[in-house]
Amino acid sequence: MQSVILKTATHLMVGLMLVFAVYVLLRGHHEPGGGFSAALLAGTAFALFAITEGADQVRRAIRIRPATMAMTGLAMAMAAGLPALFTGTPFLTGIWWHGNGFSVGTPLIFDMGVFLAVLGAILSILLALEEN
Amino acid sequence: MKPPLPDIEKPPACCRGGLFSSFLPLALFGLLCFAWPRVANGDIFAVQWPWVPSLDLDLAFRLDGLGLLFGLIITMTGFFVCLYASSYMAGHQHLGRFFLYLHGFMLAMLGIVLSDNLLLLFVFWEATTLLSFLLIGFDHEKKTARENARQALLITGGGGLFLLMGILLLKTCGAGMTMSLLADSGDLIRSHALYPAVFICILVGAMTKSAQVPFHFWLPNAMTAPTPISAFLHAATMVKAGIYLLMRFHPVLGGTSLWMGTLVVIGGATALWGAVQALAPCDLKRILAYTTLMALGILTLFLGGKNVLSLTAAATFLMVHALYKAALFLAVGSIDHQTGTRDLAHLGGLLKQMPLTALAVAAATMSMAGFPLFFGFIGKEIMYEGALAEEMFPAFATGATLISNALMTAVAAIILITPFLQKPPQNMQAVQEAPWTMRLGPAVMGTVGIIFGIIPEWVSANLVQPAVFSIHPDRADIRLAFFHGINLPLFLSILTLALGSLIYRYRILLRHGVETFVQRSWITTPELYQRALDGFLSLAGGFTKKIQNGSLHFYLFVTIFTMVAAVGWPWICHFPAALVLPEIVGPHIAFGLFAFILASTGVVVTARKRLSAIGGLAGVGSGVALIFLVFGAPDIALTQLLVETLTVIFVSLVLLRLPPMDTVTKRPYSRTIKDAGLSLGAGLVLTTVLMGVLQVPLDRTLTAFFENHAYIAAHGRNIVNVILVDFRSLDTLGEICVVVLAAWAAVTLIRRHKEG
Numbered sequence: 093m094q095s096v097i098l099k100t101a102t103h104l105m106v107g108l109m110l111v112f113a114v115y116v117l118l119r120g121h122h123e124p125g126g127g128f129s130a131a132l133l134a135g136t137a138f139a140l141f142a143i144t145e146g147a148d149q150v151r152r153a154i155r156i157r158p159a160t161m162a163m164t165g166l167a168m169a170m171a172a173g174l175p176a177l178f179t180g181t182p183f184l185t186g187i188w189w190h191g192n193g194f195s196v197g198t199p200l201i202f203d204m205g206v207f208l209a210v211l212g213a214i215l216s217i218l219l220a221l222e223e224n
Numbered sequence: 225m226k227p228p229l230p231d232i233e234k235p236p237a238c239c240r241g242g243l244f245s246s247f248l249p250l251a252l253f254g255l256l257c258f259a260w261p262r263v264a265n266g267d268i269f270a271v272q273w274p275w276v277p278s279l280d281l282d283l284a285f286r287l288d289g290l291g292l293l294f295g296l297i298i299t300m301t302g303f304f305v306c307l308y309a310s311s312y313m314a315g316h317q318h319l320g321r322f323f324l325y326l327h328g329f330m331l332a333m334l335g336i337v338l339s340d341n342l343l344l345l346f347v348f349w350e351a352t353t354l355l356s357f358l359l360i361g362f363d364h365e366k367k368t369a370r371e372n373a374r375q376a377l378l379i380t381g382g383g384g385l386f387l388l389m390g391i392l393l394l395k396t397c398g399a400g401m402t403m404s405l406l407a408d409s410g411d412l413i414r415s416h417a418l419y420p421a422v423f424i425c426i427l428v429g430a431m432t433k434s435a436q437v438p439f440h441f442w443l444p445n446a447m448t449a450p451t452p453i454s455a456f457l458h459a460a461t462m463v464k465a466g467i468y469l470l471m472r473f474h475p476v477l478g479g480t481s482l483w484m485g486t487l488v489v490i491g492g493a494t495a496l497w498g499a500v501q502a503l504a505p506c507d508l509k510r511i512l513a514y515t516t517l518m519a520l521g522i523l524t525l526f527l528g529g530k531n532v533l534s535l536t537a538a539a540t541f542l543m544v545h546a547l548y549k550a551a552l553f554l555a556v557g558s559i560d561h562q563t564g565t566r567d568l569a570h571l572g573g574l575l576k577q578m579p580l581t582a583l584a585v586a587a588a589t590m591s592m593a594g595f596p597l598f599f600g601f602i603g604k605e606i607m608y609e610g611a612l613a614e615e616m617f618p619a620f621a622t623g624a625t626l627i628s629n630a631l632m633t634a635v636a637a638i639i640l641i642t643p644f645l646q647k648p649p650q651n652m653q654a655v656q657e658a659p660w661t662m663r664l665g666p667a668v669m670g671t672v673g674i675i676f677g678i679i680p681e682w683v684s685a686n687l688v689q690p691a692v693f694s695i696h697p698d699r700a701d702i703r704l705a706f707f708h709g710i711n712l713p714l715f716l717s718i719l720t721l722a723l724g725s726l727i728y729r730y731r732i733l734l735r736h737g738v739e740t741f742v743q744r745s746w747i748t749t750p751e752l753y754q755r756a757l758d759g760f761l762s763l764a765g766g767f768t769k770k771i772q773n774g775s776l777h778f779y780l781f782v783t784i785f786t787m788v789a790a791v792g793w794p795w796i797c798h799f800p801a802a803l804v805l806p807e808i809v810g811p812h813i814a815f816g817l818f819a820f821i822l823a824s825t826g827v828v829v830t831a832r833k834r835l836s837a838i839g840g841l842a843g844v845g846s847g848v849a850l851i852f853l854v855f856g857a858p859d860i861a862l863t864q865l866l867v868e869t870l871t872v873i874f875v876s877l878v879l880l881r882l883p884p885m886d887t888v889t890k891r892p893y894s895r896t897i898k899d900a901g902l903s904l905g906a907g908l909v910l911t912t913v914l915m916g917v918l919q920v921p922l923d924r925t926l927t928a929f930f931e932n933h934a935y936i937a938a939h940g941r942n943i944v945n946v947i948l949v950d951f952r953s954l955d956t957l958g959e960i961c962v963v964v965l966a967a968w969a970a971v972t973l974i975r976r977h978k979e980g
Binding site for chain 2: 121122124126128132133136143159165166169170183184186188197199203205206210212214218220221222223
């Protein structure tokens, strides 16, 4: 779409939206947010980018194919369930490491998997629609 | 059918992978030989591992005399077929696939004859059905191959379902799933009210697999498969699975007059029909297919007997047939491979050109015709003894055996004399002898046929009796012998040979007779099958056209209508006595939001431009998101807002490509009324249901649980997210799989539309 205002605004917004998406992803465990919302946010950012610059630019920006991204996400989400099996608990039970003042656990990996899977799905449809 | 030739000029004589692949059957054969002496002495090898204990399904395997007999036949034929195929199929582009299927099939077959659990047997049974489908349709580029493979799959697969029913009915009768213990409850099952049902189900399973009349027609059609497959599946192994099943169930279900009468009649009919039809075709492989029908019929006929003699006849003929039939199939394949045709009219004088193959065929056909000194002679003697000893219809059994044996003698003569001894047709070119890999199988099997014919006592003690004893309680000592004295069976044997030569003399006359009879028959089962299949396909096609008509409007209408009806009907049936409008609490801004949503909906419905309709849609969505926010659900509000944003983008990407709304022809007024009615109905049902729900106090057990456990167990304060990624993470995993799959489907549709 040929619009200077849209183009300029997009260039500023896309980066901000993507950073915000990462923030939403990470804060999700305690505050509103999470992998799914973050993926929607990032998807909207890329949609904006695709409308102004075209699908090819988006492809170049994300570097990997959307389908690969989605599959990586699924694999990550499944892999996040595996450590539980070694401790004798059911598949996908959360395993946590408590560090100095913060905790990290397999649910975070799982949430990142959700993020990638949903974003990959959104991007593949978006790019297929935008491409002519 | 010509063997598949590759693009290169001269195909390799033999592929090394194929040679290598014949080691597996050889090793298994060696293993069985190792166990042979002990099994022949009455020992039993058994192993068992639990698989699905809740279904009584164990990985239970058991090697007894019957299993050994079948196992030896399977692995021996398997070895020769693999060896043979390494030359026959050389240069084919899908060799790896071929040997994979072949080995898979052989292992599944071994699984059938070695499993000691009924459900496990069923699993292997279905495996052979599927693998035979793949093997019959191996030349999948040919339409006939695909059709015949489907036919075999539908018939044997359908029979498999009957077998499963039979097994489950047996369980209902109080029998366990362990096959070796079934015989103990034989009396209980035979006197049970469900016995006829069990019998029919098991029988249909066996009849479809072993191609008994009226399910026989798939077997001759399955000859479209490459010859090694026909030799393996349709001569020596798969079609014998039904016979094996009947043998195994003989001590459980056998001995009743229902069993005896049915098996004798069906077996006799199959034997006669197969033997008569074997006279007609000119295609050597088809002739062999019909003689296989005859053999399967004879085996079924003898399994109808209750006494040891009939069963001994069945077990002996099983071996006789496996030896000569596999040898003949392989030899016919060699002729086809070397000359390029299997048509009797184009063959002749091959004795000089393919002397070793001719020798093997001579040995096999002599055994088939039942000449003295060949194993077939021993088989025929015991067959007549067995037929005369049948409890039900012995005269019919003896007559059917006599006539089909005489026909077999004539067919054996046709197979031997026409291609090898007759004067060659004028245009026939010189051919070479087949490579050794293709000669070894027929030669060895033909030789074994002669050796077994000379030492019948040994065969009897080491192969036949252990097999018969494992399915019959009486350990009657019935030995095969070369000479039984001058008695009725000997007289019948001589009569068979005489009748056979008479039939051979008048074969052309009889061939015409058979052809006209088949053509004029009123209705045949193949026709019935075809009609049923066509009817089913057209029904499915019509149904699909009705419900998948391509109109999005129709799909949505049906979906929403179903939802309204499914919720509305029980709701009307259990409508509460009174519906109270719930007391409205909450901030006043909520009322403003309701008004906003209502106005947006109005915009969507009345819009004349697509863009304004999309705008209205966005208004409804964000209004709903704001309501979530106002009533204290920020997480859902956030997600809803983001989903709405993205939806609007996607919807505009699609809708704005369509022609403007005012250029599209207006919908009829009646349709608008119908749609409006459905929408109002949906709204009404949902609203009243919600009012009803709000009349009962809210159960907060789950909320309380998650509030208490979210931080302690899952280290998170955001309950919604903790539920998504921890407590119910398996659900989430399923959901993201669905999301990715849906995206995949959408992309495929979009791409196809663009390319088309």
